[in-house]
Amino acid sequence: xxxxxxxxxxxxxxxxxxxxxxxxxxxxxxxxxxxxxxxxxxxxxxxxxxxxxxxxxxxxxxxxxxxxxxxxxxxxxxxxxxxxxxxxxxxxxxxxxxxxxxxxxxxxxxxxxxxxxxxxxxxxxxxxxxxxxxxxxxxxxxxxxxxxxxxxxxxx
Ligand SMILES: [Fe+2]
Numbered sequence: 001x002x003x004x005x006x007x008x009x010x011x012x013x014x015x016x017x018x019x020x021x022x023x024x025x026x027x028x029x030x031x032x033x034x035x036x037x038x039x040x041x042x043x044x045x046x047x048x049x050x051x052x053x054x055x056x057x058x059x060x061x062x063x064x065x066x067x068x069x070x071x072x073x074x075x076x077x078x079x080x081x082x083x084x085x086x087x088x089x090x091x092x093x094x095x096x097x098x099x100x101x102x103x104x105x106x107x108x109x110x111x112x113x114x115x116x117x118x119x120x121x122x123x124x125x126x127x128x129x130x131x132x133x134x135x136x137x138x139x140x141x142x143x144x145x146x147x148x149x150x151x152x153x154x155x156x
Contacts, residue, residue, distance in 0.1 A: 003074045011128045016075035018121045019066055019133070023077055024087035025117070026063035029110045030056055032093035036103040048100055055107070055147055062140060069136055090114065104154050111148040115141055 003012070037052035067077035078084060090110045096102050118141040125133045 003072070007073070007130060011130055012073045012075070014128050015125050015130050015133050016070055016073055018124055019070045019073075019075070020078055021087045021089055022114075022117070022121060023063060023066045023070065024084040025090050025110075025114050026059060026066055027084045028088040028090055028092075029107070029114065030059040030063055032096075032110060033059055033107060035093060035096075036107060039098045040100055040103050041098045042100045044100055048103075051150075052103075052107075055150075058143065058147065062143060065136070065140070069133065073130075073133070089117065101155070104151050108148055108151040108155070111144050111151065115144045115148065118144070 002009075007015075033052055033056040037049055037056060040048045040052065042048070067079075070077040078087060090113050091106075093106050093110070096106045118137055122134055122137045122141070125137065
């Protein structure tokens with residue numbers, strides 16, 4: 001059944017097109033963060049192993065929220081690895097070294113790239129009048145900014 005929420009079909013479809021690649025980026029970052037949890041090495045292994053776990057748990061909720069926002073707008077979130085691989089925009093983490101520095105730098109770059117993209121996405125969804133998604137993306141961006149700070153603090 002089509003959502004009757006005061007947004008035109010065109011608006012909903014524009015917003016869903018913004019959210020699908022965002023979902024792919026969030027899934028890719030979730031997997032990369034899990035990879036850091038598994039593969040990081042070095043003297044701070046245990047603290048970092050736990051830190052990355054906290055971060056992938058947060059990302060799990062964030063990506064779920066993006067997917068469910070797509071549903072709330074009448075769309076169908078992508079749910080295959082192939083679709084995510086095609087749609088994701090963040091740099092792939094394959095081949096990253098396992099040192100704490102390499103893992104943290106790579107995850108930080110991914111968060112920062114998503115934050116920059118979110119600023120553009122917000123403008124698009126605001127321009128088409130979807131206040132709910134604009135607000136949602138602002139909150140998501142703030143969470144990424146906080147997570148990026150926590151990563152960055154390890155490098156200073
Ligand atoms: Fe684990």
